Amino acid sequence: MSNQSTLREAQRFPPHPEQGWSRRIERLHNPVVVPPATRGFIQPTGVLRANGGYCAQAALWRKSRPLTVRPEPPEGPVAPLPGRWLWGGVLWRHFGHFLVESTGRLWALPGLPEGVDGVLFVPKNPGSELAPTGFHNDFLALAGVSRVFLATAPVRPETLYVPGQGFGLGRIVDGTDHCRRFFRHGFARSVAPDGPERLFISRSRLGRGRGKLLCEDWLDRALQAEGYEVFHPQDHDLRTQIARYKAARQVIGTEGSALHLFAMVARPKQQLAVVARRVSTATGFILRHVRSFGGIEPLLVNTIRREWVPEGESAARLRMSELDFAAAQAALAAGGFVAEPAGWSAPNADALARARKEASDTPLAPI
Known part of the structure; x- marks a missing residue:
């Protein structure tokens, strides 16, 4: 499917566990990642292509609507971010929402041909306490993430891999086969069972x-x-x-x-x-x-x-x-x-x- 077809599909349809953009990975060169400027349930934030177009595949959906919508291009210079990065999406501070709505793109990590330097997120809301907490870091380490970058200001990664949303709230809670496979074989492998029956x-x-x-x-x-x-x-x-x-x-x-x-x-x-x-x-x-x-x-x-x-x-x-x-x-x-x-x-x-x-x-x- 062409980039234009993927764009139209991602703009119109929520992620589906069995087909469509939830199962694809898009590679972008020098895009701009724009964090949210204000708090809100639905927020302008996400990824703009190098030519200014909106990368709809980077949006976070809940049930039948996106919670992130196209942001305005930032004014002034944008700081570069060297290296290759995986788009993680929105980093929620709430434990449950983090588990369900901040992990749905990690499935792409094992299959990238050249690996990445880390995972790039935007915060759910701007504020003073933005750094990932202990459980964020522990979970992501168990998922094989070596580095986390939280974009609190616009940033231009050299290369950004944008996987589709493979998990979340709504129909996609069943997860794509790629996402289920990742958690079955690639998550918390170093943790041995320990406890009562x-x-x-x-x-x-x-x-x-x-x-x-x-x-x-x-x-x-x-x-x-x-x-x-x-x-x-x-x-x-x-x-x-x-x-x-x-x-x-x-x-x-x-x-x-x-x-x-x-x-x-x-x-x-x-x-x-x-x-x-x-x-x-x-x-x-x-x-x-x-x-x-x-x-x-x-x-x-x-x-x-x-x-x-x-x-x-x-x-x-x-x-x-x-x-x-x-x-x-x-x-x-x-x-x-x-x-x-x-x-x-x-x-x-x-x-x-x-x-x-x-x-x-x-x-x-x-x-």
Whole structure:
């Protein structure tokens, strides 16, 4: 397909896991990379060709629309960046969005004929704290990235390889075969499995104002009694997290970003049960990610009895839910994750009221 046809296709259609521009790599000489100038959900930022044309293949899509659109050419001189670089796209600071929306072009690294000096990103938002954090650097190192360049001002790389978006949110969450192959064979190969056969990935220690199950510590204790290690991923470095995820034969996880990392290293011999904490399309994306990358058919345990949200808020990520413990135990038992139901201890009304008060700086309103 010609560059013009690729351009038109990338401008019109979101990335597709099985065909189209998501599977191609474009090589650009002396393009201009323009970072975002302002914060926003949809931002002018991306890659301009040497002749000033827009490289639509470099755009980040979410579901059916691009989150990055054509930027204006920068005024004045643009700093050169010698060497060969891979376009990484937008670098998100949020752990979950980084995993899903900043890694979808790494698949191209093993197949480049001459290698690259590093991966070139633009920040999601301009600001004072732009440097990649520890988990960014650790993840990218495990992906074989030797150097990261974050363009906080316009820059002109000598050579830029622009892979299509092989992973993300929307239909592309299934990943292209190139992307799935990269994570199966090229990511975290140096991390050996280390941990118990049963693992519960818990959110009970997350701070105030974070979406969670109310009284999730009760679930911690119930699953610990069933032989599960209660694992709080935010308390561990990335290598430890991956080692635990590789080692476990049965994994139960409260729905959240950690399960995207699990999906990147999961294998078909493992079992996963996802305990829903909200009614959201994000839950479906996690299930599809695990199914496609790990070859696992996850069990969804959706036994939410009631949802709450901080007053004045509506975002699904902030919802806090009351779990029907008896129904959750029955679902997990039916899936072979725990023993036959014998009656888990469940929080009473007073315990739930205390949990709601402790979970948020503002009062919670029922949905």
